[in-house]
Every structure is written in C-alpha cells, then in structure tokens.
Amino acid sequence: MPKVVDHLERREELLEAVWRVLARDGIHGTTIRVIANETGWSAGVLAHYFTDKEDILISALRLSHTRIVARWEEKLEGLEGMAALRELVLDNLPLDDERELETRLQLVYWDRAVASQEVREAKWRHGPPLLDRLDSLVAEAQERGEISSRDKSIEVAERLWGLIDGYSLHALLEPQRMTRTRLRKLIEQELERMTTPMEV
Amino acid sequence: MPKVVDHLERREELLEAVWRVLARDGIHGTTIRVIANETGWSAGVLAHYFTDKEDILISALRLSHTRIVARWEEKLEGLEGMAALRELVLDNLPLDDERELETRLQLVYWDRAVASQEVREAKWRHGPPLLDRLDSLVAEAQERGEISSRDKSIEVAERLWGLIDGYSLHALLEPQRMTRTRLRKLIEQELERMTTPMEV
Amino acid sequence: MPKVVDHLERREELLEAVWRVLARDGIHGTTIRVIANETGWSAGVLAHYFTDKEDILISALRLSHTRIVARWEEKLEGLEGMAALRELVLDNLPLDDERELETRLQLVYWDRAVASQEVREAKWRHGPPLLDRLDSLVAEAQERGEISSRDKSIEVAERLWGLIDGYSLHALLEPQRMTRTRLRKLIEQELERMTTPMEV
Amino acid sequence: MPKVVDHLERREELLEAVWRVLARDGIHGTTIRVIANETGWSAGVLAHYFTDKEDILISALRLSHTRIVARWEEKLEGLEGMAALRELVLDNLPLDDERELETRLQLVYWDRAVASQEVREAKWRHGPPLLDRLDSLVAEAQERGEISSRDKSIEVAERLWGLIDGYSLHALLEPQRMTRTRLRKLIEQELERMTTPMEV
DNA sequence: CATGAATGAGTGTTCATTCAT
DNA sequence: TATGAATGAACACTCATTCAT
Numbered sequence: 001m002p003k004v005v006d007h008l009e010r011r012e013e014l015l016e017a018v019w020r021v022l023a024r025d026g027i028h029g030t031t032i033r034v035i036a037n038e039t040g041w042s043a044g045v046l047a048h049y050f051t052d053k054e055d056i057l058i059s060a061l062r063l064s065h066t067r068i069v070a071r072w073e074e075k076l077e078g079l080e081g082m083a084a085l086r087e088l089v090l091d092n093l094p095l096d097d098e099r100e101l102e103t104r105l106q107l108v109y110w111d112r113a114v115a116s117q118e119v120r121e122a123k124w125r126h127g128p129p130l131l132d133r134l135d136s137l138v139a140e141a142q143e144r145g146e147i148s149s150r151d152k153s154i155e156v157a158e159r160l161w162g163l164i165d166g167y168s169l170h171a172l173l174e175p176q177r178m179t180r181t182r183l184r185k186l187i188e189q190e191l192e193r194m195t196t197p198m199e200v
Numbered sequence: 201m202p203k204v205v206d207h208l209e210r211r212e213e214l215l216e217a218v219w220r221v222l223a224r225d226g227i228h229g230t231t232i233r234v235i236a237n238e239t240g241w242s243a244g245v246l247a248h249y250f251t252d253k254e255d256i257l258i259s260a261l262r263l264s265h266t267r268i269v270a271r272w273e274e275k276l277e278g279l280e281g282m283a284a285l286r287e288l289v290l291d292n293l294p295l296d297d298e299r300e301l302e303t304r305l306q307l308v309y310w311d312r313a314v315a316s317q318e319v320r321e322a323k324w325r326h327g328p329p330l331l332d333r334l335d336s337l338v339a340e341a342q343e344r345g346e347i348s349s350r351d352k353s354i355e356v357a358e359r360l361w362g363l364i365d366g367y368s369l370h371a372l373l374e375p376q377r378m379t380r381t382r383l384r385k386l387i388e389q390e391l392e393r394m395t396t397p398m399e400v
Numbered sequence: 401m402p403k404v405v406d407h408l409e410r411r412e413e414l415l416e417a418v419w420r421v422l423a424r425d426g427i428h429g430t431t432i433r434v435i436a437n438e439t440g441w442s443a444g445v446l447a448h449y450f451t452d453k454e455d456i457l458i459s460a461l462r463l464s465h466t467r468i469v470a471r472w473e474e475k476l477e478g479l480e481g482m483a484a485l486r487e488l489v490l491d492n493l494p495l496d497d498e499r500e501l502e503t504r505l506q507l508v509y510w511d512r513a514v515a516s517q518e519v520r521e522a523k524w525r526h527g528p529p530l531l532d533r534l535d536s537l538v539a540e541a542q543e544r545g546e547i548s549s550r551d552k553s554i555e556v557a558e559r560l561w562g563l564i565d566g567y568s569l570h571a572l573l574e575p576q577r578m579t580r581t582r583l584r585k586l587i588e589q590e591l592e593r594m595t596t597p598m599e600v
Numbered sequence: 601m602p603k604v605v606d607h608l609e610r611r612e613e614l615l616e617a618v619w620r621v622l623a624r625d626g627i628h629g630t631t632i633r634v635i636a637n638e639t640g641w642s643a644g645v646l647a648h649y650f651t652d653k654e655d656i657l658i659s660a661l662r663l664s665h666t667r668i669v670a671r672w673e674e675k676l677e678g679l680e681g682m683a684a685l686r687e688l689v690l691d692n693l694p695l696d697d698e699r700e701l702e703t704r705l706q707l708v709y710w711d712r713a714v715a716s717q718e719v720r721e722a723k724w725r726h727g728p729p730l731l732d733r734l735d736s737l738v739a740e741a742q743e744r745g746e747i748s749s750r751d752k753s754i755e756v757a758e759r760l761w762g763l764i765d766g767y768s769l770h771a772l773l774e775p776q777r778m779t780r781t782r783l784r785k786l787i788e789q790e791l792e793r794m795t796t797p798m799e800v
Numbered sequence: 801c802a803t804g805a806a807t808g809a810g811t812g813t814t815c816a817t818t819c820a821t
Numbered sequence: 822t823a824t825g826a827a828t829g830a831a832c833a834c835t836c837a838t839t840c841a842t
Contacts, residue, residue, distance in 0.1 A: 566769075
C-alpha cells in the first residue's frame with residue numbers, strides 16, 4: 001500500500017529547502033546530497049519529484065517567482081498610484097530575511113544565465129514582470145498628478161528597477177556598508193525626489 | 201639557455217583566456233580543461249603559472265581590476281568635475297565588447313562572493329573603488345556648481361553606482377531589450393537630470 | 401525497502417581485497433582503481449565505505465591487527481608458559497600464505513611510518529602489542545622454570561621480537577633462500593636454545 | 601664551450617641528495633622535483649645523469665651499498681675473529697646518523713621489492729653480502745675457539761643478521777623506546793652471550 | 801513511496817618525462 | 822651542460838544519476 005503524499009505540497013517543501021541551500025552555500029555549493037540533507041529526506045527522493053538537477057534549480061526559481069508575485073497582489077490590494085508604487089519598490093528590496101533570501105536566489109542564477117541564451121530566456125526568465133508592473137504604477141501616479149510627467153513612465157520604471165537591482169546587489173555583497181537601514185533610506189530618498197521639485 | 205618566456209606576459213595571456221571562458225561559460229563551465237583549450241596550451245601548463253584553480257580565478261579578477269583602474273586614469277586624464285564624472289560612469293557600463301566582458305566577469309564572481317564572507321572580503325574584493333571615485337567627482341562637480349548640492353555627494357554617488365550595476369545587469373540578462381543604445385540613452389538622461397532643475 | 405547490505409561485512413570484504421593488493425603491488429602500486437578492480441566493484445563504491453584513501457589504508461591495517469590478535473587468543477587458549485610462548489612466536493612468522501600476507505602488509509606501511517612521526521604514532525600504531533605479550537609469556541616460562549632466568553624477561557622478549565621481524569623480512573625478500581622450512585628450523589632452534597644449557 | 605664536469609663525481613653528489621630525501625620523506629615523498637630542489641640543481645639535470653626515476657632510486661641504493669662495503673673493509677682492517685665480527689655487527693646498526701640514514705634507505709625500498717620479483721632480485725639486490733661476511737667471521741671465531749662451535753656458523757650468522765635487521769627496524773619505528781643506547785646494549789649482550797656459557 | 805548501493809563521467813591536481821634553447 | 826616550458830597520463834575524489842529492493 002503506497003503512502004499517500006500530496007505531490008505538490010511535497011514539491012514545495014523540497015524547493016524551500018533548495019532555497020535555503022542556495023542562499024547559504026551559493027549555487028556552487030548546492031549539491032543533491034546537500035539538498036537532500038537539508039530536506040531531511042534521502043537523496044534519491046528528489047528523483048521522484050524532479051527529472052534532474054537542472055529541473056530542481058529551475059523549479060526553485062519559478063516557485064520563488066510565483067510566491068513573489070502572489071505577495072505583490074496581497075500587498076498592493078487596495079493601493080493605487082504612488083502608494084502602490086512605493087509598496088512595490090520596497091517589497092523588492094532585501095529589507096528582511098525572507099526577501100534577502102529571494103534576492104540571493106536571483107543572484108545565484110545569474111552565472112548560469114550568462115552561460116546560455118537558452119537558459120536565460122526559455123527556462124528561468126529573468127524574473128517576475130517587475131518592470132511592467134512598475135511602469136503601469138508610474139503611469140498611474142503620473143495620471144493622478146502625484147509625480148512629474150516630464151519623463152516617460154517606462155523610463156522612470158527602468159530607473160527604479162535599475163536602482164532596485166543595483167542596491168540589492170550591493171546590500172548582498174557589502175552588508176556592513178549597505179545595511180538595511182541605509183538601503184531603506186536611500187530608496188525612500190529616491191521616492192521622495194520623485195514627488196518633490198528639485199531646486200537648483 | 202632554456203626557452204625564455206616572459207612570465208608576467210604569459211600569465212596575462214592565460215588570464216585573458218580565463219576571462220573569455222568565464223564570460224562565455226560562467227564560473228560553472230570554467231574548468232581547467234576548458235581554460236587550457238581556450239589558451240591553446242595543455243592543461244598542465246596552468247600549473248606552471250598558478251598554484252591552483254582558485255589562484256587562477258582570483259588572478260583573473262585582479263588583472264581585470266588592474267586594467268579597469270588603469271583605463272580610468274587614462275580616460276579621466278585632464279578632465280574635471282562633471283566631465284570626468286560623465287566619463288567615469290560611461291566607462292563602467294557594458295557599452296562595448298571589452299567592457300561587456302568585464303561586466304560578465306564581475307557577475308560571475310557574485311555567487312562565490314555571496315556564499316563566503318571570507319571570499320567576499322579577503323580574496324577578491326568587490327572590485328575597484330568605484331564608489332569612492334564617483335563620490336569625489338560628484339563632490340568636485342558640486343563645488344564647481346555644475347550639479348545641485350541638495351543631496352550629499354556620497355548619496356548621489358551611491359545612486360549612480362546602483363544604476364550602473366543595475367543597468368549593467370539588465371543589459372547582460374536581457375540584451376534584446378536593454379540594448380547598448382538604450383543603456384546609453386538612459387544613463388545620459390540620468391546625467392542630464394543631475395544638471396537640470398526639475399519642474400513639477 | 402532498499403537493497404540491504406551489511407555495512408561492516410562489506411567493509412571487511414573490501415579491506416581483504418586491499419590486503420591482497422598491498423601484498424601484491426606494494427603501497428606504491430595500490431591505487432583506488434586497482435583496489436576497485438580487485439574487489440570486483442567500481443571505484444566509486446569505496447567512497448561509500450571509506451572517507452578517503454588514507455582511511456582505506458589505515459582501516460586495512462587495523463583490521464589486520466584485529467584479526468591477528470583474535471587469532472592469538474584462539475591459539476593460546478589453554479596454553480601456558482613455554483608452550484604458549486612457542487605458539488605465539490610461530491604464529492607471528494610468515495609460515496603460511498595467510499601470515500605471509502600479514503607480514504607483507506606490515507612491511508608495506510613501514511615507509512610511511514618512517515616518513516612521518518604523526519603517522520607512526522597517532523594513526524597506525526606499529527601493530528599489535530606483540531612485545532608485551534612476549535614479555536609476559538617469557539616471564540611466565542621463567543617462573544615455571546622452563547627457561548633460564550639469567551636474562552630479564554623483557555630482554556628475552558626483545559630478542560625474540562627482533563628475530564621474528566628480522567627473519568620475517570628475510571623470508572619476504574629472499575624467499576628462495578629463507579624458505580618456510582628454513583625459517584621454521586631456525587626459530588625452533590632458537591626456542592630450543594632457550595631451554596637447553598649451552599656447553600662451551 | 602661546454603662546462604667540464606666530472607660525471608661520476610656529480611652523480612654521487614646527486615645520489616647523496618637522493619639519500620637525504622628518501623630518508624626524510626620516504627619513497628612516497630621522493631619526487632623528481634623534491635630531489636632537484638635538494639641538489640640545488642634544476643629538475644631536468646637529473647635526466648643527464650640517469651635514464652629515469654627508477655634508475656635514480658636503484659643507483660642511490662647501489663651507491664649506498666658500495667659505500668657500506670668500503671666502510672667494512674676499512675673498519676675490519678687488521679681485525680680477526682670475534683673482534684672483527686663484533687665490529688661488523690655494530691657497523692650494521694643505526695647507531696649514528698650516517699648509519700641510520702643507510703638503514704632508512706634499505707627500509708624504503710622494501711615496499712618496491714615486495715611488488716616485483718624482478719626488482720627484488722635483478723635490480724637492487726637485498727644489499728651487500730652481509731650474511732656471507734658474518735658467516736665467515738663466525739667460522740673464524742669458532743676456529744679460534746672464541747665462541748662455541750655447537751651451532752653451525754651459518755646458523756649463528758643467520759641469527760645475527762636477523763637480529764640486526766629486526767632491531768634496526770624497531771629503532772626506526774620506535775625511536776623513543778628503542779634508543780641507540782638500548783640498541784647498543786642489547787646487541788652487546790647478544791655478543792657477550794656468544795662467548796659465555798649459559799648456566800641453567 | 802522511499803532508500804541507499806552502485807555507477808561512471810568529470811574534476812583539480814601531481815608528476816615523470818621530453819625537448820628546444 | 823643545464824634549463825624550465827610544456828606535455829599527457831594517472832591520481833584521488835566528487836557528484837548526478839540509476840535502479841533493485
């Protein structure tokens with residue numbers, strides 16, 4: 001009599017262990033054996049839920065994306081314009097452990113993404129459609145007159161996205177210097193600049 | 201007399217091959233045998249010039265840093281204030297093949313750097329002191345009245361550095377969307393914003 | 401249920417193959433692949449039962465010691481004094497294939513033991529406590545008046561141990577000259593000398 | 601103009617370096633590079649004087665044997681019977697640094713000797729003809745009435761040789777216990793026993 | 801469903817050896 | 822004669838993967 005297991009639930013449980021390993025040991029230190037050890041299961045069990053190691057890595061990233069997008073929906077619920085934009089930007093920075101793990105996760109795949117156009121595009125897309133989301137919220141804020149319309153919304157969104165990824169990277173690589181406090185301050189400053197006219 | 205080889209010159213020749221492999225295959229695909237193949241020499245020859253693989257990787261990154269800083273000196277020669285700042289920012293973006301390779305090189309080490317505090321600090325520092333350089337040029341531009349002094353110079357530098365790394369990353373991961381043309385336009389826009397008062 | 405293997409039993413089976421390789425090819429010729437070939441398994445299987453090659457070599461020597469001491473207990477069961485001493489001496493000479501293999505095994509480690517104080521002491525002790533055993537049996541035989549008490553028991557034991565190792569070595573290196581027959585005769589003669597007064 | 605080098609003299613100089621390396625690092629740690637470093641010459645120079653590594657090792661052992669036999673001649677000059685025998689026995693024990701090195705040298709080859717009958721016999725014979733020499737001196741001492749003639753000279757010689765090698769081995773493996781002092785005492789005792797009747 | 805024994809390709813590294821200079 | 826650059830095979834070891842149980 002086979003044990004009954006919720007396949008999807010088990011998969012997610014396993015993938016969360018993969019996250020932890022990736023964030024802790026980098027992709028270089030993420031071996032099947034280490035993952036298995038982290039899950040508490042034997043190494044062979046991973047073969048039941050994933051076709052191979054690449055499938056594990058891709059699935060882990062995809063699940064992370066799914067979770068991130070779901071959290072957006074939740075956090076942006078009822079917000080509009082600048083308030084929503086602000087929430088979205090802050091949500092995509094490593095300001096707590098959960099989101100720092102997510103950021104590390106992204107970073108960890110970049111090396112693989114560089115190596116292969118195919119991997120880069122087809123398999124693990126760069127991530128959730130953050131740029132589009134930023135763009136539409138910027139446009140909304142502009143329509144509501146909350147921020148200047150001098151720049152095209154896509155360009156404002158592009159700058160925000162660039163800052164998000166740049167700052168996130170620096171926070172990971174130089175945690176002593178780019179503390180969470182400093183990170184928050186810098187991004188708050190940036191958001192404030194968007195709503196305040198600059199005096200020469 | 202034995203066959204005479206300029207040790208330093210040969211080392212640099214080998215390290216440039218390492219760059220190409222790292223940029224093409226990622227750190228994951230960079231094996232001693234692949235490197236050797238790229239150099240055109242046998243695998244064993246690397247043992248003559250480096251103690252082990254880690255030495256190869258660190259040396260490759262260090263040489264890149266040395267070259268980058270040297271190029272700064274050259275390009276900034278005779279420039280001051282905003283002109284110098286502009287040159288420095290543009291020089292640190294993947295706007296041609298040489299600098300794209302450099303950017304890929306940086307990216308490739310991030311996984312290792314995140315995984316190990318030791319690696320991050322002691323071995324391959326994050327890179328050349330770009331932030332400091334940006335900071336002093338921003339301050340200079342502020343003193344010359346070329347840009348607003350509303351923000352502290354370090355914060356302006358921090359934003360520029362964030363944008364440089366964020367945009368560079370996007371250019372690498374989504375080259376179709378973030379083309380060199382677009383990248384240049386966005387950064388030019390950013391520089392322009394610094395010198396022009398914003399109207400609400 | 402997974403394939404069930406008695407871990408200890410399999411380890412011993414593997415270590416016996418290591419013995420054969422060491423005795424046949426010397427420590428110099430004992431590579432992982434050769435051992436694997438001797439076991440009939442693949443090379444990788446050794447990784448399941450041993451941490452590394454040194455662990456294999458040490459374990460092989462330790463198992464041999466364990467077996468030797470166990471055989472002593474068995475053979476000396478019920479014997480006392482000179483009879484026991486005689487049995488112990490004879491048991492430690494390469495008079496049959498099994499004990500020849502054991503002797504070769506000892507010999508093979510001497511090079512490593514000499515090179516490193518650490519190895520010599522901490523890892524593979526010189527071997528089972530033969531000297532102590534000889535000493536106590538000599539003392540027993542002296543007490544029983546079976547042999548002269550002119551020399552201290554430890555000195556008699558020391559001489560016997562020296563002869564055992566010296567003769568064993570000669571038997572291994574010059575098997576044509578130092579045949580098992582001759583070896584047995586010489587040691588019997590030695591034992592006889594201990595019980596018989598010498599006439600000038 | 602080629603440098604003029606005394607080929608034989610240079611060979612011996614190199615081989616003495618090989619001795620030192622063998623005694624210090626064991627045969628396992630004796631690599632061409634280490635030898636070269638010990639000689640102070642480059643690694644390639646060994647190729648001029650020896651055909652390959654095995655030739656180096658064999659030559660080193662042979663030179664040692666030559667030196668040993670030469671020393672015998674010197675030390676035994678003018679001695680006869682028991683006095684000569686005593687001198688020969690003492691000369692073959694590791695009682696000073698020079699002879700300890702010789703003993704280590706012998707030991708170091710045993711592993712190789714086990715592996716190959718061919719090596720054992722044809723290439724590096726077990727050593728200088730110590731047994732024959734002992735035999736003839738024992739016979740001489742017996743003829744002179746210095747020691748008992750009860751045992752055949754060859755058997756007495758065999759026992760002495762066995763003790764020499766056994767004690768030498770123990771001195772190398774357990775230098776704390778089998779000190780030079782103790783070694784000398786034990787062998788003196790043995791020689792004394794040969795000249796003194798045993799009382800029951 | 802889950803195990804872990806077993807595999808074999810691939811890794812970084814060491815090393816004796818060759819050879820142009 | 823002496824060098825050391827270069828080679829390539831062999832080494833111990835790691836790891837993703839397969840599969841009988």
